[in-house]
Amino acid sequence: xxxxxxxxxxxxxxxxxxxxxxxxxxxxxxxxxxxxxxxxxxxxxxxxxxxxxxxxxxxxxxxxxxxxxxxxxxxxxxxxxxxxxxxxxxxxxxxxxxxxxxxxxxxxxxxxxxxxxxxxxxxxxxxxxxxxxxxxxxxxxxxxxxxxxxxxxxxxxxxxxxxxxxxxxxxxxxxxxx
Amino acid sequence: xxxxxxxxxxxxxxxxxxxxxxxxxxxxxxxxxxxxxxxxxxxxxxxxxxxxxxxxxxxxxxxxxxxxxxxxxxxxxxxxxxxxxxxxxxxxxxxxxxxxxxxxxxxxxxxxxxxxxxxxxxxxxxxxxxxxxxxxxxxxxxxxxxxxxxxxxxxxxxxxxxxxxxxxxxxxxxxxxxxxxxxxxxxxxxxxxxxxxxxxxxxxxxxxxxxxxxxxxxxxxxxxxxxxxx
Numbered sequence: 094x095x096x097x098x099x100x101x102x103x104x105x106x107x108x109x110x111x112x113x114x115x116x117x118x119x120x121x122x123x124x125x126x127x128x129x130x131x132x133x134x135x136x137x138x139x140x141x142x143x144x145x146x147x148x149x150x151x152x153x154x155x156x157x158x159x160x161x162x163x164x165x166x167x168x169x170x171x172x173x174x175x176x177x178x179x180x181x182x183x184x185x186x187x188x189x190x191x192x193x194x195x196x197x198x199x200x201x202x203x204x205x206x207x208x209x210x211x212x213x214x215x216x217x218x219x220x221x222x223x224x225x226x227x228x229x230x231x232x233x234x235x236x237x238x239x240x241x242x243x244x245x246x247x248x249x250x251x252x253x254x255x256x257x258x259x260x261x262x263x264x265x266x267x268x269x270x271x
Numbered sequence: 272x273x274x275x276x277x278x279x280x281x282x283x284x285x286x287x288x289x290x291x292x293x294x295x296x297x298x299x300x301x302x303x304x305x306x307x308x309x310x311x312x313x314x315x316x317x318x319x320x321x322x323x324x325x326x327x328x329x330x331x332x333x334x335x336x337x338x339x340x341x342x343x344x345x346x347x348x349x350x351x352x353x354x355x356x357x358x359x360x361x362x363x364x365x366x367x368x369x370x371x372x373x374x375x376x377x378x379x380x381x382x383x384x385x386x387x388x389x390x391x392x393x394x395x396x397x398x399x400x401x402x403x404x405x406x407x408x409x410x411x412x413x414x415x416x417x418x419x420x421x422x423x424x425x426x427x428x429x430x431x432x433x434x435x436x437x438x439x440x441x442x443x444x445x446x447x448x449x450x451x452x453x454x455x456x457x458x459x460x461x462x463x464x465x466x467x468x469x470x471x472x473x474x475x476x477x478x479x480x481x482x483x484x485x486x487x488x489x490x491x492x493x494x495x496x497x498x499x500x501x
Contacts, residue, residue: 223429224393225493227285231428237279239426244281245490247436249420 095119095171098139106131109176120161120174128177129187132162136192140166141173144192147199149207153234156181158209162189179209188214206232287493315497320477323407332468339408340465343458346381347374348401351388353414353448365451372458378404383461386438388448389417391429395437396491402438403500407473410465412457413443422447436486439472439479 099111099121109122123131135141141164150159162175179186188211190197200211205221208230220226229236262270295309326332349357360367361374375381378401390398402411413434416422421432434440441464444457464470476483480499488494 222393224396225287225491227287227492228282236428237276238428239275240277240279241281241428242421242426242430242432243275245428246421246431247433247486249433252420252425 094169095173098171098173102131102134117170118172118174120176122176122178125177125179125187128162128175129189129192131175132164132189132192135164135173140168141171143167144189144195145172147189147196147203149203149209149232151181151207151232151234153181158184158207160186160203160209184209186211188212188217190214206230208233290493290495293495311497315500317497317499318501319480319499320403320407320473320501322474322477333466336466336468336470339470340462341371343372343383343410343462344381345372345374345383345385346378346401346405347376348378348384348398349387350390350394350398351386351415351417353385353387356414356448356451356454357385357387360451360454365455367451367455367458370455370458378402379406381405382407382409383412384409384438385412385414385454386418386434386440387414389415389422389424389427389430390434392431392490393429395431395487396496398438399487400496400500408470409473410441410461410470411438411472412461413440414446414454415449416445416447419443419445431490437483437490439475439483441470441472 095113095117096111099108099119102108106127107124112120114120143165145163145165146161147163148161150161152159158179158181160177160179162177163172164175165172177186184207186200186203186209188196188200190200190211190213197215197217200214201217201219201221203209204211204214204217205223205226211217223231228241231238231241293310295307298306298308300306326335345357347357349355357374359365367373372383378384382405384398384402384405386398402409411434413419417424417430418434418440421427421430424430425432431437442457442461444453446453449457461470484498
């Protein structure tokens with residue numbers, strides 16, 4: 094079912110390989126300029142009427158963000174994830190709030206948490222969850238949340254953590270590893 | 272800590288501009304008169320809190336404390352996951368009402384603020400406003416390990432780790448989350464403290480007002496309210 098759809102779409106769109114997680118769940122890489130056309134066709138022709146989620150992954154080593162648009166066909170019980178890659182230095186996504194109004198909320202969150210801008214999305218530049226945030230977007234992987242919290246919030250002494258591996262090594266080999 | 276990036280420095284320079292409706296401005300009245308308005312100065316009372324003096328007789332003060340201990344009104348303000356423990360507590364399953372402890376919907380009618388779990392910076396701002404609006408004598412209870420030392424949010428970018436830096440805490444209840452029974456025990460303990468005359472949180476807050484304000488402002492970057500919101 095998913096494979097048929099993929100073969101059908103492959104003739105007209107530049108698609109990457111199909112990753113089939115389950116019989117009814119698959120992911121595919123798409124080009125950013127074709128995303129909108131693809132989403133419209135999936136929604137209006139193939140019955141993928143529900144936007145399950147829109148989320149981002151920070152591939153810092155590859156210098157890019159991955160946006161995942163997950164759409165669902167309720168009658169056929171199929172879920173398809175479309176993956177789009179954005180340049181990490183100046184991430185600009187295409188807004189789809191006119192296709193699914195809920196996308197505006199996701200895009201606002203991505204703007205605040207990853208710094209991905211979505212020009213044209215309603216209220217996208219307003220504060221969403223954080224108030225008065227001045228640092229870099231906190232979900233980016235180069236944002237060190239532990240260092241930030243140590244530099245910002247007062248700590249109570251006496252809190253210790255024990256790495257189980259170090260603890261057992263010390264216990265079993267007190268003089269160092271044999 | 273091993274897994275912390277030594278080179279990471281947080282941004283301390285960027286300032287948040289004051290919200291537009293709070294900026295000082297000149298308003299022209301219908302008769303042409305010009306009026307200077309500074310909303311934070313004019314719309315709110317800036318008077319800092321005062322220390323409430325003890326009664327001149329110990330027996331009178333003891334009587335007051337007995338009365339205070341038996342009149343606990345909790346502000347119905349749930350800050351974290353601990354708020355879920357308050358629901359069975361105020362309903363027949365655990366029935367806190369039999370101890371004379373009741374919940375009120377507004378800070379003006381409450382004198383016990385239960386910080387029920389983790390406190391994000393955004394909620395801290397609301398908790399401070401709620402605390403300052405409560406009439407004295409008032410008490411604060413910290414619930415769960417999040418308020419004590421951060422708990423599982425020890426490395427969170429947006430959650431405070433030590434509540435007594437920002438509000439005067441009378442009592443902590445350990446646990447993650449504490450069960451309603453632990454809360455009941457905590458209420459009993461708080462009553463004992465108040466009867467002994469140790470529930471002096473509001474006075475402590477008034478005495479160390481500048482210290483508390485400095486701590487609060489070091490965390491809340493967009494401070495868009497008066498220094499004391501009663």
